[in-house]
Amino acid sequence: MKDTQEGLAVADKTIDMDLNKIKAQILDKYPIKVARKRAKQIVVTQPGDSNTMPEIGANVRTIPGILTQRGCCYAGCKGVILGPTRDVINIVHGPVGCSFYAWLTRRNQTRPANDDSPNYMNYCFTTDMQDQNIVFGGEKKLKQAIQEAYDIFHPQTISVFSTCPVGLIGDDVHSVCREMKETLGINIFGFSCEGYKGVSQSAGHHIANNGIFKNVVGMDDTIREGKFRINLLGEYNIGGDSFEIERILNDCGISLISTFSGNSTMGQFANSHTADLNAVMCHRSITYMAEMMETKYGIPWIKINFIGAEATAKSLRKIAQYFEDEELIAKVEEVIARELPSVKVEMEKARALCEGKLAMLFVGGSRAHHYQELFGELGMKTVSAGYEFGHRDDYEGRRVIPSIKVDADSRNIEELSVEQDPEKYRLRKTEAELAELTAKGLEFSQYDGLIKEMKNNTLVIDDISQYETEKLIEAFKPDIFCAGIKEKYAIQKSGVPMKQLHSYDYGGPYAGFQGAVNFYQEIARMTNSKVWSYVKAPWEKEPELAATYALS
Amino acid sequence: MLLRHTSKEILERKALMINPAKTCQPIGAMYAALGVHGCMPHSHGSQGCCSYHRSTLTRHYKEPVVAGTSSFTEGSSVFGGQSNLIQAIDNMFTIYEPEVIAVHTTCLSETIGDDLTQIVKKAYDDGKVPAGKHVIYAPTPSYVGSHVTGFSNMCKGIVNGFSEKTGEKRNQINILPGYVEPADMEEIKRLTTEMGIETVMFPDTSGVMNGPQTGRYHMFPKGGTTVDELKSTGDSMGTIALGSFASSLAAKFLDTKFKVPCQIQELPIGLPATDRFINSLRKMAGVNVPDSITRERGQLVDVMTDMAQYFYGKKVALFGDPDQLIALTEFLVSLDMIPVHIVTGTPGKEFTAKILELTKDQSEPVNVKAHGDMFLLHQWIKNTSVDLLIGNTYGKYIARDEDIPFVRHGFPIMDRVGHSYFPTVGYKGGLRLVEKMLDAMLDKKDRDSPEESFELVL
Numbered sequence A: 001m002k003d004t005q006e007g008l009a010v011a012d013k014t015i016d017m018d019l020n021k022i023k024a025q026i027l028d029k030y031p032i033k034v035a036r037k038r039a040k041q042i043v044v045t046q047p048g049d050s051n052t053m054p055e056i057g058a059n060v061r062t063i064p065g066i067l068t069q070r071g072c073c074y075a076g077c078k079g080v081i082l083g084p085t086r087d088v089i090n091i092v093h094g095p096v097g098c099s100f101y102a103w104l105t106r107r108n109q110t111r112p113a114n115d116d117s118p119n120y121m122n123y124c125f126t127t128d129m130q131d132q133n134i135v136f137g138g139e140k141k142l143k144q145a146i147q148e149a150y151d152i153f154h155p156q157t158i159s160v161f162s163t164c165p166v167g168l169i170g171d172d173v174h175s176v177c178r179e180m181k182e183t184l185g186i187n188i189f190g191f192s193c194e195g196y197k198g199v200s201q202s203a204g205h206h207i208a209n210n211g212i213f214k215n216v217v218g219m220d221d222t223i224r225e226g227k228f229r230i231n232l233l234g235e236y237n238i239g240g241d242s243f244e245i246e247r248i249l250n251d252c253g254i255s256l257i258s259t260f261s262g263n264s265t266m267g268q269f270a271n272s273h274t275a276d277l278n279a280v281m282c283h284r285s286i287t288y289m290a291e292m293m294e295t296k297y298g299i300p301w302i303k304i305n306f307i308g309a310e311a312t313a314k315s316l317r318k319i320a321q322y323f324e325d326e327e328l329i330a331k332v333e334e335v336i337a338r339e340l341p342s343v344k345v346e347m348e349k350a351r352a353l354c355e356g357k358l359a360m361l362f363v364g365g366s367r368a369h370h371y372q373e374l375f376g377e378l379g380m381k382t383v384s385a386g387y388e389f390g391h392r393d394d395y396e397g398r399r400v401i402p403s404i405k406v407d408a409d410s411r412n413i414e415e416l417s418v419e420q421d422p423e424k425y426r427l428r429k430t431e432a433e434l435a436e437l438t439a440k441g442l443e444f445s446q447y448d449g450l451i452k453e454m455k456n457n458t459l460v461i462d463d464i465s466q467y468e469t470e471k472l473i474e475a476f477k478p479d480i481f482c483a484g485i486k487e488k489y490a491i492q493k494s495g496v497p498m499k500q501l502h503s504y505d506y507g508g509p510y511a512g513f514q515g516a517v518n519f520y521q522e523i524a525r526m527t528n529s530k531v532w533s534y535v536k537a538p539w540e541k542e543p544e545l546a547a548t549y550a551l552s
Numbered sequence B: 001m002l003l004r005h006t007s008k009e010i011l012e013r014k015a016l017m018i019n020p021a022k023t024c025q026p027i028g029a030m031y032a033a034l035g036v037h038g039c040m041p042h043s044h045g046s047q048g049c050c051s052y053h054r055s056t057l058t059r060h061y062k063e064p065v066v067a068g069t070s071s072f073t074e075g076s077s078v079f080g081g082q083s084n085l086i087q088a089i090d091n092m093f094t095i096y097e098p099e100v101i102a103v104h105t106t107c108l109s110e111t112i113g114d115d116l117t118q119i120v121k122k123a124y125d126d127g128k129v130p131a132g133k134h135v136i137y138a139p140t141p142s143y144v145g146s147h148v149t150g151f152s153n154m155c156k157g158i159v160n161g162f163s164e165k166t167g168e169k170r171n172q173i174n175i176l177p178g179y180v181e182p183a184d185m186e187e188i189k190r191l192t193t194e195m196g197i198e199t200v201m202f203p204d205t206s207g208v209m210n211g212p213q214t215g216r217y218h219m220f221p222k223g224g225t226t227v228d229e230l231k232s233t234g235d236s237m238g239t240i241a242l243g244s245f246a247s248s249l250a251a252k253f254l255d256t257k258f259k260v261p262c263q264i265q266e267l268p269i270g271l272p273a274t275d276r277f278i279n280s281l282r283k284m285a286g287v288n289v290p291d292s293i294t295r296e297r298g299q300l301v302d303v304m305t306d307m308a309q310y311f312y313g314k315k316v317a318l319f320g321d322p323d324q325l326i327a328l329t330e331f332l333v334s335l336d337m338i339p340v341h342i343v344t345g346t347p348g349k350e351f352t353a354k355i356l357e358l359t360k361d362q363s364e365p366v367n368v369k370a371h372g373d374m375f376l377l378h379q380w381i382k383n384t385s386v387d388l389l390i391g392n393t394y395g396k397y398i399a400r401d402e403d404i405p406f407v408r409h410g411f412p413i414m415d416r417v418g419h420s421y422f423p424t425v426g427y428k429g430g431l432r433l434v435e436k437m438l439d440a441m442l443d444k445k446d447r448d449s450p451e452e453s454f455e456l457v458l
């Protein structure tokens, strides 16, 4: 199954395409200043090793009016990172809309322990600010809202999210939270995640990481059972992905202390510093947490990926390798050996229908990379890909971090200064042990990025615009295009099947072994469905009339 | 239970809204702007609002919804968004070539105090608006009103941006259809055409938000009210504004500015309101109602009488937008049903008064609230159960928990299709509503009836 992209059975029609010419054609339409800016964010991959990898412009401001996929800081903070946790009341402080749109639309699934255990995820809470709150300030209303949430629901935790106008009128959300925390005796904290901060959802991820780290992680020192205890970071349980990963880890005998944040509870976050390894799935949204936990508590982190059957197997092996336990290594191999054959059967079936087809992926901050695994397993080529809110390190690998310029937009996002905890720090592996493992191929704190895994002569585009999307479809006529809901129907109207990789089009799970099977079947369905053949009416296909019949 | 924390006991709330029955102004403005031919809506604020509005409209219509954003950063939030907007206008006209750009504000740009009149003027002065192209605008602060208010504000923005008076009266009637589905707009046009009346309906999202699959994507499809049609609205004989919350502002503006007299009435949902609509059209245009329409009416009345037993005395809870709820309530009452719990998230005392008036003769008191939320509605239902729930997709959580037959109506509907293609206005729309309500209630009856009394014929 390895290297399935090698030796495509079907001829690759893009191999000789002049992508620099396509790039130039795209840029041609733009006003000069726009073209200059976009040129840096569109990169043609070149043959050669990583040293010749071109630099890509990323995590920079979106050009007004260009029609971006991006959302805001608040969406990254509340929607992405904190949305999937079920036992917290998330009050959005602002006018009604911001909270309304984030209400259940991300499909984070959750499984409360029993019928009585708290689950607020189906609820939407907002202070619904009115004009007088904008004029006279909204702190009183927020305080009252927290009180009411407490009186009605008696939650253990309340968190508050600031939206754009809140930052502007200067409500001190954090002092309100502190005060109410004192009064009510439960954990209450706020996030200054106003939508205008940063340049995309990415800023919100960072703010969310900081907030959970400061206010929740480390509060519960109970050592839970299990010999091999890990946290899974950056897995949000869209369509049940976490459930499948939990199943596999459980079968391997690996204990999941906390997931950030799919199918999670605040209690799990509070206890997460007791785990012995952080496995990072989405490098963009959650590595802040991994790094802070490493510094403060001594937990090393590795990059893993549970999207793709082979990637899942590899990730399990990495975890087992870390613990250096023969029994665990054997168990992991046993699970892989049990799961892979049936996955492979389904893969071959789908591959027969998909091989040689072209895919494009423009989504998020890690999925545009991870899902290439699955397409590769189907023998499909990813001809173009990019992130919506990735940074240069997500494209080029972490080695470029020192050379990334910190601009004004990033500087405004707080970097917590974290130190080793005098009591709770526990060295998991000595320097020597880490070095030894590294020598054996287990890399710590490493991520090589998306570009390295792309084929030569492909197009990598950051923060793609609607116009560029249309041009790509024209130029490549891909067999499938992956992006989000906003892009979906424009692409489908062009006759190209479009797979949503934020919401999975209400399907999934796609992670792990079972998830891979679901995805193979889904892509086979999408690229082979009859429905696309009816687009032209019979009379449009052959407009000439053989005879005329006139009513007299 | 999906909503396991919703209790029967109702605690009065002053600050916390739970499960809103409304959303914010800009999305309504964006939807209205899509009903202008060749129009690119533009959200003047940070890019999150725009992303959310596009996503939500897309989930509801399963159609492309394009719109620009000024992509405010922290800097623009401090210094104002003028340069962002002018740059955006320039970029959109250059790259996407719309006929019209319709700018609406967001909470952010409103709080900053950006002045759209001045910024748009500057865009024209700086030559950023190509000859023959247009920029219109409307202020839409979400801390006032709801998405319905935003729709209404953009309707006014359309009049403000386009309507002209040449002095020469035109034999046509303006119709403001209200915040309804493209299918409804299409149906209103069909009815007026059937009656032989010339109309300019705006906005008109039919053909835009329910377009065909052709294998070719057109950012600006055939539908939408054209600029020329919009210009002519100042010369029309009169305006019929459907739904006072969504349409009266623009209608009154046309009246005061161009002396085009207006008549404001309920959305033509259900029999009584459709009767009034057809009657007003007849009188304003001075035409006879064709038999074909009287026949459609008769068909609706026929089904209402045929199936009356299943409606009589059934209690209904409904939530959504005020214009829809007013017309629906009247329709339900006309079917001998009893609307017992009614919530709109949109503020407005007129709403409550109107509902109380419509339900004053019924055997059960009505719970009604404007600027309410679905949490309260659910609590009311827990206290007095109902036989039917009508509202947007979010209602399905209540419907499942309480095992209530559920009819989707309103915005947003994100889990079913049909609303873009089949109207609920007019007599045909009334038929569809009757069908949907019967389906929902009778499916439950079939599911729950004991085997010995399971009926073949109903």
Ligand code: SF4
Pocket: A094, A095, A096, A097, A098, A099, A163, A164, A165, B024, B025, B026, B048, B049, B052, B105, B106, B107, B108, B142, B143
């Ligand atoms: S800030 Fe205002 S306009 Fe933007 S989504 Fe929130 S409520 Fe709507």
Ligand code: SF4
Pocket: A072, A073, A074, A075, A098, A162, A163, A164, A165, A193, A194, A195, A196, B046, B047, B048, B049, B050, B052, B106, B107, B108
């Ligand atoms: S107002 Fe700000 S926080 Fe709310 S959706 Fe818009 S950009 Fe995001």
